[in-house]
Amino acid sequence: MKAEKAFDFATTPGKLPKQVMPTDYAIRIVPNIDKLTFTGGETVKLSVRAPVRELVLNALEIEMAGAAIDDKTLPKSAVKIDKKNELVIIALPSELPAGDHNLALTFSGKINQQGQGLFYARYQEQGTVAKKTMLGTQFEATDARRLFPCWDEPSFRARFQLTAVVPENWLAISNMPVKSETKIDQGKEVRFGTTPPMASYLNVFVAGELDSIETQSGGVQIRVITTKGKAEWGRYALESSAKILQYYNDYFGVPYPLPKLDQIAVPGGFGGAMENWGGITYFESVLLFDPEKSSDNTKHDIFAVIAHEMAHMWFGDLVTMAWWDNLWLNEGFASWMGTKCTAHFNPQWEVWLRKTVPRDPARRVGIAKEQAMEGDARSTTHPVQQPIATEAETNSAFDDITYKKGQSFIRMLESFLGEDVFRDGIRRYIAAHKYSNSTTADLWNALAEASGKPVGEIAASWTEQPGFPVVKVKRGDNGNISLSQERFTINFKNAPPLRSLIRSPAKRPRVC
Numbered sequence: 001m002k003a004e005k006a007f008d009f010a011t012t013p014g015k016l017p018k019q020v021m022p023t024d025y026a027i028r029i030v031p032n033i034d035k036l037t038f039t040g041g042e043t044v045k046l047s048v049r050a051p052v053r054e055l056v057l058n059a060l061e062i063e064m065a066g067a068a069i070d071d072k073t074l075p076k077s078a079v080k081i082d083k084k085n086e087l088v089i090i091a092l093p094s095e096l097p098a099g100d101h102n103l104a105l106t107f108s109g110k111i112n113q114q115g116q117g118l119f120y121a122r123y124q125e126q127g128t129v130a131k132k133t134m135l136g137t138q139f140e141a142t143d144a145r146r147l148f149p150c151w152d153e154p155s156f157r158a159r160f161q162l163t164a165v166v167p168e169n170w171l172a173i174s175n176m177p178v179k180s181e182t183k184i185d186q187g188k189e190v191r192f193g194t195t196p197p198m199a200s201y202l203n204v205f206v207a208g209e210l211d212s213i214e215t216q217s218g219g220v221q222i223r224v225i226t227t228k229g230k231a232e233w234g235r236y237a238l239e240s241s242a243k244i245l246q247y248y249n250d251y252f253g254v255p256y257p258l259p260k261l262d263q264i265a266v267p268g269g270f271g272g273a274m275e276n277w278g279g280i281t282y283f284e285s286v287l288l289f290d291p292e293k294s295s296d297n298t299k300h301d302i303f304a305v306i307a308h309e310m311a312h313m314w315f316g317d318l319v320t321m322a323w324w325d326n327l328w329l330n331e332g333f334a335s336w337m338g339t340k341c342t343a344h345f346n347p348q349w350e351v352w353l354r355k356t357v358p359r360d361p362a363r364r365v366g367i368a369k370e371q372a373m374e375g376d377a378r379s380t381t382h383p384v385q386q387p388i389a390t391e392a393e394t395n396s397a398f399d400d401i402t403y404k405k406g407q408s409f410i411r412m413l414e415s416f417l418g419e420d421v422f423r424d425g426i427r428r429y430i431a432a433h434k435y436s437n438s439t440t441a442d443l444w445n446a447l448a449e450a451s452g453k454p455v456g457e458i459a460a461s462w463t464e465q466p467g468f469p470v471v472k473v474k475r476g477d478n479g480n481i482s483l484s485q486e487r488f489t490i491n492f493k494n495a496p497p498l499r500s501l502i503r504s505p506a507k508r509p510r511v512c
């Protein structure tokens, strides 16, 4: 087992060639709500590092209408779609030299019923009988390519500037605040500010007949956005968000970097929540709290989900995993951080001991650590860090091992290093990798620097191989205590034994 290396763009896994880096996208989207289609155009500034004869980027279920490089229109035959690999390959008329270039594309696509790419949600408006439609996006892991052709891998960070055309009475939201609104024939053209460099999957666009309530926290505008008539049910989420933002500004040592944070309730189309930078989307039942009807349990869930998603604003968005084999870095960390933050503000809830119902009904109800252990004891488990080659493998990586074993391991590591030392390590990590990408090795390095302990060597046994040990303690006749360990399994005959990845026995950790 070879130890993982620190982030290096050139050697990060992925399908896209690394010679061409997009730096700035300007994207314009015109949805057609009646036909559930859209047309789009984009210009992409490219930094070409070595001469290329073709451009390779991602697109899925998009029809290409036109392409131009440095203002020269390319023939239709130059643009090929590789459907199986979700790629567009653009043949260039001559070798494109290293340096800065401009790619312009026009295209069209569809508005989906499922939460993939641009989707619609139909709902009945609160307090009326009106049936309404709103639009939203869901891009993680690999669906930004359904709305606009792009270098849709997390290490291809770029600045994004979105413009969208919506009906005049709609509110439109994206990662950044609205920069200008212009009345046009089809409604209004909303131009959003430019994002800092970020991964494509963190883009967001939501629009509809929406209401909002807002507050300020540490100079940041926070809003809760809902369909009409429901905004007041966002009050608990709004107040919680303001507190959580202060907590994270302090914990991470780098203040929340965007001018605004929107918590957006979507009444369908997708489930759960998604940490789009500056515009987090939630299925509305996990964000809205009706003091007259909602239960205490709902309140706990809302706080926990917001705390998890807001942790991603730093851990995931400001610093992004290099590749999907490090998804656990995003999800394990946000699960741990969100729980820690929820426990801080609501000690009476005993959140670390809170049992949750597993997604798989065959598994038992339990606290996160038990659920992780149950899955990890079986033959179907996998290492927290696992190789990811395809889009399908990426999507199947969002499981209990990634979230719950990841979270439980981080908690164990925090208690081993100590809360303050661990936090100092996280501050180093965020400061060193902000607006960039990282691997698990980068996190271990920062924690090792802060603690003076060989964190990478200790941690690799937990993240780079499946399973966990059961430790037996025996007292001998002479009073000596002997410790032994073996892999803990359930219905898993001949399980491969765990290997210690620690080189020197003197450094063997005493906490397991």
Ligand SMILES: [Zn+2]
Binding pocket: 275, 308, 309, 312, 330, 331, 334, 335
């Ligand atoms: Zn998450």
